[in-house]
Amino acid sequence: MEILNQQTRSDVHVVNLQSEIVTKPSPGMRNAMHMAAAEVGDDVMREDPTVYALQERIAKLFEKEAALFFPTGTMGNLASILTHCPERGLEIILGHKSHLFTHRQGNVAQFGGLLTSVVENNEDGTMDLDKIRERIRVSDDPHFPYTRLICVENTHNYCGGKVVPVSYMKKVYELAQEYGMKVHLDGARLMHAATVLGVKPAEITRYADSVNMCFNKGLGCPVGSIIAGTSDFIKIAKRRRKALGVDMHHPGVLAAAAMYSLDHVLPKLSEDHIKAQQITNAIKSAPQTVVHVNHETVETNIVFLTVTKPGVTAIQLYGRLLQVTDEERRELGEGIIVKTIPYSDTLIRLVLHSGISPEDVKKAISKLSYVLQELS
Numbered sequence: 547m548e549i550l551n552q553q554t555r556s557d558v559h560v561v562n563l564q565s566e567i568v569t570k571p572s573p574g575m576r577n578a579m580h581m582a583a584a585e586v587g588d589d590v591m592r593e594d595p596t597v598y599a600l601q602e603r604i605a606k607l608f609e610k611e612a613a614l615f616f617p618t619g620t621m622g623n624l625a626s627i628l629t630h631c632p633e634r635g636l637e638i639i640l641g642h643k644s645h646l647f648t649h650r651q652g653n654v655a656q657f658g659g660l661l662t663s664v665v666e667n668n669e670d671g672t673m674d675l676d677k678i679r680e681r682i683r684v685s686d687d688p689h690f691p692y693t694r695l696i697c698v699e700n701t702h703n704y705c706g707g708k709v710v711p712v713s714y715m716k717k718v719y720e721l722a723q724e725y726g727m728k729v730h731l732d733g734a735r736l737m738h739a740a741t742v743l744g745v746k747p748a749e750i751t752r753y754a755d756s757v758n759m760c761f762n763k764g765l766g767c768p769v770g771s772i773i774a775g776t777s778d779f780i781k782i783a784k785r786r787r788k789a790l791g792v793d794m795h796h797p798g799v800l801a802a803a804a805m806y807s808l809d810h811v812l813p814k815l816s817e818d819h820i821k822a823q824q825i826t827n828a829i830k831s832a833p834q835t836v837v838h839v840n841h842e843t844v845e846t847n848i849v850f851l852t853v854t855k856p857g858v859t860a861i862q863l864y865g866r867l868l869q870v871t872d873e874e875r876r877e878l879g880e881g882i883i884v885k886t887i888p889y890s891d892t893l894i895r896l897v898l899h900s901g902i903s904p905e906d907v908k909k910a911i912s913k914l915s916y917v918l919q920e921l922s
């Protein structure tokens with residue numbers, strides 16, 4: 547068995563399901579970026595028309611007073627949280643499987659001196675309201691910090707791309723209001739949630755004081771994220787953004803890609819959910835004993851598999867999907883590599899996105915079925 551290097555072997559078909567961020571700008575998007583290049587201005591000097599048009603468009607779409615463009619969702623979330631919690635020692639509540647808690651190195655502690663109070667996420671991405679309530683600390687007793695913010699994620703990545711119901715978002719928002727607290731929505735994949743629910747994004751964002759949405763999570767942009775909230779919130783977030791190091795000169799090319807994605811990629815987002823369903827169904831019906839699909843229903847573009855066979859790990863499965871054997875090549879008629887991400891010893895993630903064609907889905911299914919049967 548040989549480990550193939552994609553760069554050195556051109557006769558291997560690679561299906562990259564690691565993340566949405568692997569998508570490359572489509573020719574249409576590149577063209578929009580190219581055209582925008584003619585009219586970009588310096589954002590620092592407040593002159594970039596495309597960025598302003600994008601910010602206004604998103605503010606309207608999310609029914610918020612203002613919006614602000616960021617290079618990444620990580621920074622958009624961080625600037626939002628630092629804006630809600632301006633003093634060191636304040637506390638935020640978030641889920642134990644939230645991206646903010648699991649994948650960002652505790653940046654709110656590093657840069658804001660904030661405490662994180664972690665509540666268990668349920669399978670569906672929610673946190674029990676009673677458990678949230680128990681964590682809220684608003685008393686003036688100097689032994690305790692003040693809890694200022696609840697963070698929710700929708701769709702919920704680590705919970706298998708689950709769409710968190712609007713009715714739940716409303717309850718969290720009302721709970722926060724009861725204690726004079728705020729809610730921040732990590733809506734990196736907010737558009738996936740709105741697509742599945744068949745609602746305007748504003749139906750979801752109305753139950754959050756601030757929201758971050760990523761243009762590189764399924765919308766096919768190379769870079770870009772946006773936050774929205776009240777005008778006062780955005781004014782302060784802009785100061786935080788600057789302090790975090792953002793001086794964007796001529797970011798209009800990136801905003802043009804984002805504009806393009808809203809017009810051309812967003813309307814097709816449900817196709818990614820269908821592709822995820824096809825892969826899920828194929829794995830569920832394959833005669834194999836290696837993995838099970840984590841969730842009863844796969845709602846959006848993310849599929850988590852748990853490796854259940856003793857002696858097989860997620861890393862092994864991940865590694866095997868990157869390899870091509872001669873026998874497999876003979877049987878499948880070609881060499882196929884499927885790139886995934888192992889999340890733990892037993893967990894593996896597959897993400898569908900606009901860079902995956904129906905042909906890619908078929909090939910990914912062939913490879914997955916072959917490997918799962920081989921390891922069974």
Ligand SMILES: Cc1ncc(COP(=O)(O)O)c(C=O)c1O
Nearest residue numbers: 618619620621645703732734760
């Ligand atoms: C739920 C969620 N929030 C935020 C982020 C961070 O976005 P970015 O990669 O643009 O920094 C990610 C990235 O994977 C994510 O999955």
